[in-house]
Structures are given as C-alpha cells and as structure tokens.
Amino acid sequence: MLARNAQGIYWLGRYLERADLLCRMMGLQVGALVDRPVAEINFSWRRLFASIGHTPSGGLFDFDNDDFTQADSFTLAGEATFEQRNPSSLAACIRMGRENARQMRNCITAEMWTSLNLSYLKFCESDIVSIWRHSPEAFFDETARDLRSFFGVANATMYRDEAWLFLLLGGAVERAQGACSLLLAQAAEEAKGEAALEYGLESLLAVFEAQETYRRRFGFEVAADKVRELLVTDRLLPNSIGSSCDATYEYLSRIGPAPNQDPGKPLRAAGRTCSLIRHDWPDERDRRKLIEKICDGSMLVHTFVDKGFFQYSG
Amino acid sequence: MNLSSYETDIAIFDEMFLPGGEVRSHCRQVMSTLERMSSDEAAEIQERVTRTFRDEGIAFTVYGKSEAQEQIIPVDCLPRILTGEDWKLIEAGLRQRLSALNLFLDDIYNDAKIVSDGVLPADIVFDCPQFRPQMTGYSPPEKVWVAICGTDIIRTNDGFFVLEDNLRVPSGMSYMLANRKAIKSSFRRLFRACRVRDIEHYGLELNRTLTELAPSGSPDPAIALLTPGVYNSAFYEHVFLAHEIGATLVEGQDLVVRDGFLYKRTTRGLERIDVLYRRLDDDFLDPTAFREDSVLGVPGLLDACKRGNVSIVNSPGTGVADDKSVYAYVPDFIRYYMGESAILKNVATRLCRRPEDLEYTLDNLEDLVVKRVGESGGYGMLIGPHSTQAERNEYARAVRDNPADFISQPVLSLSRSPCIVDRRLEPRHVDLRPFVLKGKQSRIVPGAFCRVALRKGSLVVNSSQGGGGKDLWVLED
Numbered sequence: 001m002l003a004r005n006a007q008g009i010y011w012l013g014r015y016l017e018r019a020d021l022l023c024r025m026m027g028l029q030v031g032a033l034v035d036r037p038v039a040e041i042n043f044s045w046r047r048l049f050a051s052i053g054h055t056p057s058g059g060l061f062d063f064d065n066d067d068f069t070q071a072d073s074f075t076l077a078g079e080a081t082f083e084q085r086n087p088s089s090l091a092a093c094i095r096m097g098r099e100n101a102r103q104m105r106n107c108i109t110a111e112m113w114t115s116l117n118l119s120y121l122k123f124c125e126s127d128i129v130s131i132w133r134h135s136p137e138a139f140f141d142e143t144a145r146d147l148r149s150f151f152g153v154a155n156a157t158m159y160r161d162e163a164w165l166f167l168l169l170g171g172a173v174e175r176a177q178g179a180c181s182l183l184l185a186q187a188a189e190e191a192k193g194e195a196a197l198e199y200g201l202e203s204l205l206a207v208f209e210a211q212e213t214y215r216r217r218f219g220f221e222v223a224a225d226k227v228r229e230l231l232v233t234d235r236l237l238p239n240s241i242g243s244s245c246d247a248t249y250e251y252l253s254r255i256g257p258a259p260n261q262d263p264g265k266p267l268r269a270a271g272r273t274c275s276l277i278r279h280d281w282p283d284e285r286d287r288r289k290l291i292e293k294i295c296d297g298s299m300l301v302h303t304f305v306d307k308g309f310f311q312y313s314g
Numbered sequence: 315m316n317l318s319s320y321e322t323d324i325a326i327f328d329e330m331f332l333p334g335g336e337v338r339s340h341c342r343q344v345m346s347t348l349e350r351m352s353s354d355e356a357a358e359i360q361e362r363v364t365r366t367f368r369d370e371g372i373a374f375t376v377y378g379k380s381e382a383q384e385q386i387i388p389v390d391c392l393p394r395i396l397t398g399e400d401w402k403l404i405e406a407g408l409r410q411r412l413s414a415l416n417l418f419l420d421d422i423y424n425d426a427k428i429v430s431d432g433v434l435p436a437d438i439v440f441d442c443p444q445f446r447p448q449m450t451g452y453s454p455p456e457k458v459w460v461a462i463c464g465t466d467i468i469r470t471n472d473g474f475f476v477l478e479d480n481l482r483v484p485s486g487m488s489y490m491l492a493n494r495k496a497i498k499s500s501f502r503r504l505f506r507a508c509r510v511r512d513i514e515h516y517g518l519e520l521n522r523t524l525t526e527l528a529p530s531g532s533p534d535p536a537i538a539l540l541t542p543g544v545y546n547s548a549f550y551e552h553v554f555l556a557h558e559i560g561a562t563l564v565e566g567q568d569l570v571v572r573d574g575f576l577y578k579r580t581t582r583g584l585e586r587i588d589v590l591y592r593r594l595d596d597d598f599l600d601p602t603a604f605r606e607d608s609v610l611g612v613p614g615l616l617d618a619c620k621r622g623n624v625s626i627v628n629s630p631g632t633g634v635a636d637d638k639s640v641y642a643y644v645p646d647f648i649r650y651y652m653g654e655s656a657i658l659k660n661v662a663t664r665l666c667r668r669p670e671d672l673e674y675t676l677d678n679l680e681d682l683v684v685k686r687v688g689e690s691g692g693y694g695m696l697i698g699p700h701s702t703q704a705e706r707n708e709y710a711r712a713v714r715d716n717p718a719d720f721i722s723q724p725v726l727s728l729s730r731s732p733c734i735v736d737r738r739l740e741p742r743h744v745d746l747r748p749f750v751l752k753g754k755q756s757r758i759v760p761g762a763f764c765r766v767a768l769r770k771g772s773l774v775v776n777s778s779q780g781g782g783g784k785d786l787w788v789l790e791d
Contacts, residue, residue: 003579004568102371103544105553106563110370117371162581259583309581 001162007310008104009163013170015097020147021178022090024207027140038069043189043200045076050185052088078128094123109157119146169251173302176244180295187288201227208239228287233277242277249274258308266304273297315348315356320739327471327729329394340397340789347504353737360734363391363496372492375547387489388782390733393497394744394764398791405758407658408750412463415635417651419459423449433650434643444633448603452620455527458752459629467746469729475661481636483593486747486763488551489783497785509790513761517558519751526753527625528588535588537561542594542610552593571614576624589625596630638687638721639665666717675722679706682722699725728773743767745775760788
C-alpha cells in the first residue's frame with residue numbers, strides 16, 4: 001500500500017475517533033446544563049478543554065451564577081463544536097476526517113465515502129444557535145451515531161487488507177491517547193483539591209460507556225481508584241486504555257515490519273505500553289504518573305508508526 | 315410535461331425535434347415518456363439526480379479569491395440521443411483522426427518528414443510552446459504518443475465537426491460514467507426499452523490499453539495514475555479512474571526514480587511502476603527536464619521514460635498536436651499519412667499568422683470566434699456577436715500585436731437538446747466529448763461526456779463557466 005495512503009487512512013481513523021470521543025463528552029456536558037450544579041458544570045468544562053488540549057479563546061470562567069454559566073456554556077459549546085479555528089473542535093475533526101477520506105477515496109469503499117460525506121454535509125447544515133434552540137443532546141447523539149455508522153459500514157464493506165488495518169490502528173492509537181488525556185485531566189482537577197466530585201467520576205464512566213460494566217464489577221458505589229482500574233486495565237471494555245493498547249499491538253503485528261532501518265520499532269513500543277498496563281499497573285502507587293507514562297508510550301508508538309511506515313526516506 | 319412551449323429554430327439543429335416541430339423518430343420513446351410525465355415528476359427526477367451527485371461528492375474544484383470550493387457538476391437528467399448510424403460516423407472519424415495524430419507526433423519528434431515535404435510550415439511546429447525538444451528522438455511503445463484522446467465534437471445543420479482535440483490530459487470520462495449511472499437508474503424502463511449501448515466497460519478498455527503500452531510487454535504491469543493532488547479541479551476524476559482501472563493513485567511525492575526506474579513508496583518499501591497514466595501537464599512532470607520549480611513531478615522521470623523503463627501516458631510533448639494552429643492542418647495530416655480524406659470535418663479555421671487571414675479576422679471580428687492558440691477551457695476567447703465594441707477593440711489590439719497567437723473561426727450554432735429548466739422543457743446548446751483509446755489497437759466506448767451550456771442562449775459549455783453535463787445515449791442499430 002502506498003505510504004501516503006496508509007498515512008491518510010490512519011489519520012482518517014484518528015480524526016473520526018477523536019470526533020466520536022468529543023461527541024460523547026459534549027453530549028454529556030450539554031445534558032448536565034439542564035440539572036447539574038454550576039460547580040460540576042464548570043468542572044467538566046475545564047476537564048473537557050484540558051483533555052483536548054485547547055484553551056477557549058475567551059478563557060474559562062468559574063461563574064457561580066447560573067445565568068452566566070449557561071451563557072458561558074453556549075460560547076464554550078460553540079467553540080468546542082463548530083469553531084474551525086479550533087483544531088480540536090468537532091467540526092475540525094469531521095472536516096479533516098472527511099478530507100482524508102476524500103483524498104483516499106480510492107482506498108476506501110464507495111459506501112464508506114458516501115456514509116461519511118452525508119454525515120459531513122448534515123453536520124455542515126447545523127450551527128450552535130440552531131442546535132441550542134432545540135435539543136443539543138440529540139445533535140451530539142446523532143452525530144456520534146453517524147460517525148459510528150461509518151465504522152459499521154467500513155466493517156461491512158472494507159477489504160481486510162493493510163488499509164483496513166491502518167484505519168483500525170489510527171482509531172486504536174487515538175482511543176488510547178484520548179482516554180489517557182481525559183483521565184489525566186480528571187486527575188489534574190482532583191489534585192486542585194476540589195471536592196472529589198462524584199459527578200466527575202460518574203460522567204467519566206459515561207464518557208467511556210462503562211457505567212453498566214462498573215456496576216457489574218464493583219457495584220453502585222463509585223470510587224476513584226476503581227473507576228481508574230476499570231478504565232485503564234479492563235481489556236473487555238472497548239474504550240479502555242488497556243484494550244486500545246492491546247488493539248494497537250495487534251494491528252501493528254498484523255501489519256508487519258516497517259520498511260525503514262529499524263522495522264520492529266513501532267511494534268516494540270506498542271508492546272512496552274501494553275506491558276506498563278499489564279505488569280506495572282498493579283504495583284504502581286502513583287497511578288497518575290503511570291497514566292502519563294502510558295500516554296507518552298502511546299505517543300511514541302505514533303511517532304514510530306509515522307517515521308517507520310509513512311515518512312521513511314526512499 | 316407540457317411540450318408546446320418548446321421553441322425550435324430552423325437555423326439550429328435540434329437533437330430531438332425536426333425543424334417542423336415533429337419528434338425525430340429515434341427520440342419517440344423518450345418523448346412519449348416525457349409526455350406522460352408530470353412537471354412534478356420530472357422535477358423530482360432532476361432533484362434526485364442532483365442529490366446523488368452531491369451525496370457521492372461528484373465534484374470539481376473551483377478556485378475563488380479566497381479558497382478552493384468543491385462544486386457539483388450540474389447535470390440535466392434528460393439524455394441526448396444519437397442513432398447507431400451517427401455513432402458509426404463519429405467512431406470511424408475518431409479512430410482515423412487519432413491514428414493520424416499519432417503518426418504526426420512520431421514523425422515530428424523524429425524525422426519531421428511532414429515539414430521537409432512542405433505539408434506543414436516548420437515554425438508552426440517548432441515554435442509552438444507545446445513542442446518539447448526534450449522528446450526529440452524518442453518513440454514510445456507501439457509508437458503511441460496519445461493513448462487517451464477526448465475530442466470535442468459539435469453538430470450543426472451541416473453535420474458533425476471536430477472543434478478540438480484534447481491530447482494532453484483529457485478529462486470528463488468520469489462524468490460520462492457518473493451521468494450514465496445516475497440517469498439509468500432514473501429512467502429504468504425507458505433505458506431498457508431504448509436499447510442503449512453500454513459504456514460501463516470504459517475502465518476495462520482503458521486498463522487494456524495501458525497494459526498494451528507497458529515498456530517490457532509485461533502482461534500484468536504495475537499501473538499508477540499520477541495526480542497533482544487533492545487541490546486539482548479534476549481530483550474526483552483521478553480517484554474515480556484509478557479505481558476503475560485498478561491503478562494506484564499517486565502524487566509526485568510518492569514516487570522516486572532509482573537507476574533509471576520509477577518506484578512508488580509503499581508501506582513495504584519501494585515498488586516498481588511500469589505505466590504512469592499522468593494527469594499532470596508536461597511542465598510539471600519532471601523538474602530536471604521541464605519546469606525547475608515543479609514540486610508536483612518526479613526528478614528523473616523523463617530519463618526513465620526515454621530509457622524505456624516506464625511508459626508515460628499520454629507521452630510528454632503531445633500538446634503540439636492539439637495546438638489551435640496545428641488543428642487547422644489535421645485534415646492534411648490524414649491525407650499525408652493515411653492517404654484518406656478526413657471522415658470528420660474541421661471547423662474552417664483562419665490562422666492570424668497568415669496576413670490574409672489576419673486581415674479577414676480583423677475586418678470581421680463581429681461575426682467570428684477568435685481564440686488564443688495556447689488557451690483552453692473556454693478562456694481567452696472572443697465571441698464576436700456577443701461582444702461589445704470596446705471588447706473587440708481591445709482584442710483587435712492584442713491580435714495585431716501577436717497575430718501568431720490567434721486563430722479565428724465562424725460562429726457555429728451548436729446543436730440544442732431539450733433540458734429540464736424550471737420544471738419546463740427548454741433547448742440548450744450541447745457538444746460532445748467522446749474518448750478514444752489507442753494501445754496495440756484502438757478502442758472506443760459508445761458514449762461521451764455531453765456538455766451543456768446551461769445558461770439560456772450561451773454557447774460556452776465548459777463546466778468552469780456555467781456548463782453542465784448530460785448522458786449520451788447511443789442506440790443499438
């Protein structure tokens with residue numbers, strides 16, 4: 001497969017996975033505006049923007065006034081969702097994903113392209129004012145559904161060749177990094193000494209779609225260490241860091257060696273990240289530090305994939 | 315639909331109606347379907363077809379002042395219909411023309427006998443900006459310089475005429491196929507009843523053609539399609555064609571020349587390419603041979619080609635044969651190389667480089683179409699009857715300054731075909747771009763990208779200037 005195509009497909013997977021995570025976070029956030037206390041809303045906005053690595057252009061305010069919080073939330077939601085100048089916004093992710101798909105149309109199926117193009121066109125018809133007027137939760141739910149439909153269509157129609165593996169690899173790397181960033185943002189907020197914020201943990205489980213699993217494994221009492229345990233190590237949970245790192249390793253081993261000077265480098269880096277979760281996690285007291293290491297490991301995998309498969313000198 | 319308001323003009327050939335208003339016999343089935351159809355139904359079909367193009371992203375890119383924008387090619391859902399007999403004439407004419415053009419190209423880049431025999435003035439060939447001295451002495455596999463040709467054909471009351479040959483990177487074949495797909499599914503029963511000839515095997519025919527031109531004669535050569543990239547206006551077509559012919563879609567940055575061979579960079583390392591179907595102008599192909607500042611091409615590509623290690627299709631240097639001055643001599647080539655008369659007529663063309671033609675052109679600007687020889691896409695031309703005195707004065711100055719840069723032709727009334735406009739049937743001018751292929755043998759699918767000037771009265775069919783497309787139905791005999 002052409003190196004540039006592999007790169008495009010990989011980034012297609014990454015952008016859409018990023019958009020999916022942002023949709024889930026935004027859906028919860030706008031839902032919280034209906035009935036949650038102002039402190040919790042502010043907490044989640046800080047966590048959301050920290051996890052996507054973007055500072056809102058107008059800054060983040062901790063209003064303790066409901067009206068101000070609602071007004072501010074409108075602005076923040078617009079920035080996280082539709083602002084094209086914010087490279088982490090939902091609009092930017094979907095546009096970039098679609099642009100990668102457009103450039104790689106010969107590597108994906110016609111059904112995949114049409115599915116994504118329709119989602120993109122639909123998304124472009126919306127703006128913050130119109131979604132705010134009706135049901136913003138429904139908008140984010142629907143957008144997430146559209147994005148997942150794309151992966152469903154890909155699953156149903158795509159030939160299982162390298163392109164398929166690079167699409168999955170991009171998704172897995174992004175999932176691992178997104179999850180790490182979110183957990184680190186949560187930990188950073190907790191470290192500020194604010195109330196433990198049960199809501200923050202609940203919403204974290206909701207973002208990872210892990211509430212049911214948590215209850216099955218640990219019961220109804222939500223505890224920070226157990227939430228982390230689940231979201232980092234549970235390999236059966238599709239959005240957990242552990243399952244994303246395992247998936248990264250698996251796809252890389254199926255793709256095979258890179259054509260550069262050190263063909264095994266990406267796979268070894270992925271293996272080391274899995275090992276951190278499998279072997280270091282149980283004994284590590286400083287869990288936040290370990291999540292940072294996993295996050296760095298995942299970024300290293302990305303660097304080696306990029307250099308090994310896409311940017312090698314030929 | 316109410317057809318009573320449809321206007322015909324005796325001076326303009328109508329594809330569906332005779333001058334008296336009766337329906338041409340081969341269009342009766344289509345017409346009876348239209349008569350049974352309500353305006354709402356027709357509008358619905360039109361909307362569905364447009365939506366299909368939008369959903370599938372069948373688009374071209376236009377460049378505005380600020381940024382590139384994707385635009386959907388407007389498509390009219392009513393097909394233009396040709397009889398089998400008309401098509402036979404077009405097909406024979408195109409095959410003949412392409413053979414002659416290839417013989418001409420192989421001649422001028424080698425012995426240039428046509429010049430030494432006095433059939434063609436030397437300066438028309440060798441001073442043409444599209445003549446590439448770098449190609450002198452080269453002869454491609456099968457002596458095929460032009461493997462893919464898109465010829466613009468118009469029809470008037472006097473028959474079919476070739477308007478121009480597109481021999482460098484002809485485009486439009488994807489729209490031919492996309493139009494067919496969309497229209498066929500909209501008129502299912504009618505399509506079947508009309509016994510329309512199939513065009514969907516175009517990709518296969520193109521693949522066979524490219525395979526035949528592989529340098530080593532390999533039965534399974536590695537084929538790649540070279541695109542300038544996503545910002546090129548025809549990028550959709552490049553993707554589409556790469557898919558149709560099973561080629562890898564590559565950009566210059568994906569390619570490298572090593573030891574005189576062309577390779578693509580893959581996730582497994584470098585892999586060889588045998589045939590490069592380029593959709594990039596000569597100037598940008600190879601910075602070591604053509605424009606030094608090109609970042610779209612591949613250094614060393616021309617050398618690999620001339621060593622016989624890779625076939626570039628169409629070959630660099632073919633633009634000299636579709637230059638607007640050279641065009642005037644194509645019937646002479648056909649006679650010179652093949653001993654035949656041209657089956658398809660040329661439009662009478664005056665070369666302003668000749669003093670008598672210059673004088674005639676300047677005296678009759680109001681009645682002529684004047685074109686710059688180096689321009690295409692409908693740009694840089696003066697349509698006399700539609701111009702103002704000030705425009706004509708300005709144009710006359712330019713012609714006087716550089717007469718060799720201009721040609722003039724009479725204004726021809728392109729034929730018209732019915733289109734659905736505002737839920738009514740209205741005539742619009744059309745032309746035709748069939749695609750003829752040449753490898754070891756020549757091939758042509760019975761269809762074309764039929765272009766429509768969607769603005770009322772306009773003769774400009776180019777998509778960049780408000781033109782659209784139509785499906786062309788060639789009927790079985």
